[in-house]
Amino acid sequence: MAEQDADKVNLQSLREQIDRLDAQIVELLNRRAQVVVDIGRIKNAAGTPVYAPDREKQVIDRVVRLSQGPLPPASLTAIYRELMSGSFALERRLRIGYLGP
Secondary structure (H helix, E strand, C coil), rough: CCHHHHHHHHHHHHHHHHHHHHHHHHHHHHHHHHHHHHHHHHHHHHCCCCCCCCHHHHHHHHHHHHHCCCHHHHHHHHHHHHHHHHHHHHHHHCCCCCCCC
16 A cells, blocks of 8 residues: 555656656747747748758757657657647748738
8 A cells, every 4th residue: 555655656746747847848849939930030031931841851860869768769750840840830920921911
């Protein structure tokens, strides 16, 4: 019984740790998104296409190389593809808003 109680306490502690990490991740994602908006403004002013497949590949390859944890490369790739899809949407929205009446 004491072991089960200890497991419950440990589980709660680990969940709290995940919650703190999630808060940090959200903060970093929003900071990244702001940089994306800034990049979108520069691209818009220069008439540069929003989608840059070479840059996307470069970012994903770099992240996979940086990873030293238990997260498999395929998972990191999927996460970053989704992240970059959201970034692309931010840049596109900025361009559409700029071109509108």
